[in-house]
Amino acid sequence: MTDQQPDEAPLVAQAADPEDRAVEAALRPKNLDDFVGQKRVRRQLSLVLEASRLRGRSADHVLLSGPPGLGKTTLAMIIAAEMNAPLRISSGPAIQHAGDLAAILSSLTDGEVLFLDEIHRMSRPAEEMLYMAMEDFRVDIIVGKGPGATAIPLELPPFTLVGATTRAGLLPGPLRDRFGFTGHLEFYSTDELELVLRRSAMLMDMSVNSAAFAEIAGRSRGTPRIANRLLRRVRDWALVHGSEQIDARAASAALDMYEVDARGLDRLDRSVLTALITKFNGGPVGLSTLAIAVGEEPETVETVAEPYLVREGMLGRTPRGRIATAAAWKHLGLAMPPTVAAAMPEDLFSVTPDGFDGSGSGVDSWSRPEG
Numbered sequence: 001m002t003d004q005q006p007d008e009a010p011l012v013a014q015a016a017d018p019e020d021r022a023v024e025a026a027l028r029p030k031n032l033d034d035f036v037g038q039k040r041v042r043r044q045l046s047l048v049l050e051a052s053r054l055r056g057r058s059a060d061h062v063l064l065s066g067p068p069g070l071g072k073t074t075l076a077m078i079i080a081a082e083m084n085a086p087l088r089i090s091s092g093p094a095i096q097h098a099g100d101l102a103a104i105l106s107s108l109t110d111g112e113v114l115f116l117d118e119i120h121r122m123s124r125p126a127e128e129m130l131y132m133a134m135e136d137f138r139v140d141i142i143v144g145k146g147p148g149a150t151a152i153p154l155e156l157p158p159f160t161l162v163g164a165t166t167r168a169g170l171l172p173g174p175l176r177d178r179f180g181f182t183g184h185l186e187f188y189s190t191d192e193l194e195l196v197l198r199r200s201a202m203l204m205d206m207s208v209n210s211a212a213f214a215e216i217a218g219r220s221r222g223t224p225r226i227a228n229r230l231l232r233r234v235r236d237w238a239l240v241h242g243s244e245q246i247d248a249r250a251a252s253a254a255l256d257m258y259e260v261d262a263r264g265l266d267r268l269d270r271s272v273l274t275a276l277i278t279k280f281n282g283g284p285v286g287l288s289t290l291a292i293a294v295g296e297e298p299e300t301v302e303t304v305a306e307p308y309l310v311r312e313g314m315l316g317r318t319p320r321g322r323i324a325t326a327a328a329w330k331h332l333g334l335a336m337p338p339t340v341a342a343a344m345p346e347d348l349f350s351v352t353p354d355g356f357d358g359s360g361s362g363v364d365s366w367s368r369p370e371g
């Protein structure tokens with residue numbers, strides 16, 4: 001089957017693989033000034049933190065949303081560091097029962113920062129306990145069962161909750177409303193990724209020239225985690241090839257070898273586009289047919305390849321199936337026949353790529369033709 005083992009995850013996957021987890025701590029910027037990009041979020045957050053310092057109180061609760069690998073965990077750690085406060089880390093999936101949350105909350109110290117990753121995956125009863133804790137710094141601990149159960153109120157010290165989610169749209173309104181500040185992280189520009197790479201290369205003691213940074217940044221899909229991962233692969237390549245100074249030629253040779261192309265597409269992405277164009281004349285073609293043509297499960301094509309292809313405007317999802325856009329033909333070095341161009345739906349680009357737009361629905365509501 002196509003169940004992906006962690007060590008076979010695509011090089012351009014957004015989610016962390018075990019190697020990322022092992023090395024990321026060392027590459028994380030430790031304060032807001034070192035955090036690259038996300039200007040708006042950074043400015044707003046620094047205001048929130050500054051105000052709370054001036055008032056001498058713990059900062060408002062902060063919600064961070066956005067796709068994997070853009071810096072949510074990094075920012076949570078920065079918040080604690082900037083507030084000079086201890087940090088407690090847990091996650092939605094780890095909190096199965098209200099009691100799990102009660103245990104964490106009741107052991108918090110004054111001003112502590114509680115980071116709840118994947119907060120949209122918390123259980124319902126825990127979520128309800130969290131509402132009260134966030135608002136009134138108080139929880140009711142239920143003792144006993146049935147009619148004899150009693151609620152023992154417990155005061156909590158003031159704390160700052162930092163929640164992170166890749167699916168803000170899945171958060172219930174009452175929870176979202178209890179955050180004083182919500183920061184939505186956006187994909188990074190190539191220039192910003194170059195800065196991320198420069199910093200990482202320095203920490204990794206690598207010698208890389210500007211053109212090589214640009215080369216790697218361009219293939220990193222707007223995502224610092226992917227940029228850092230590609231940088232490590234380039235380092236491996238350079239080590240084996242005895243290149244001490246890494247230039248653009250070395251960077252592109254290395255990444256070509258790993259089959260990550262100039263736009264950050266990998267082999268699966270390219271084979272989806274190639275099949276769509278060469279076998280179906282650009283579509284429209286149903287997802288399951290397309291998946292058979294590339295020898296993958298429909299789910300793999302839909303969840304692994306499509307989001308980025310849609311985001312890059314190379315693939316469109318229409319009510320009649322998937323289509324390759326002019327950008328896809330161009331990327332593969334092919335000329336789009338005029339008849340195909342004329343048949344392209346006009347409203348294709350009014351559609352947002354789904355999954356990460358915060359609404360949790362996006363294109364799916366109108367364009368999943370095969371159910």
Ligand SMILES: Nc1ncnc2c1ncn2[C@@H]1O[C@H](COP(=O)(O)OP(=O)(O)OP(=O)(O)O)[C@@H](O)[C@H]1O
Nearest residue numbers: 024027028035036068069070071072073074224225
């Ligand atoms: N703005 C940034 N500047 C520099 N490095 C960054 C930045 N954002 C992220 N990184 C790097 O990318 C890596 C991944 O970031 P992080 O773990 O914070 O992402 P995340 O949003 O929490 O992802 P996930 O949703 O998978 O938990 C970090 O180790 C860090 O080195």
Ligand SMILES: [Mg+2]
Nearest residue numbers: 072073074117
């Ligand atoms: Mg994280």
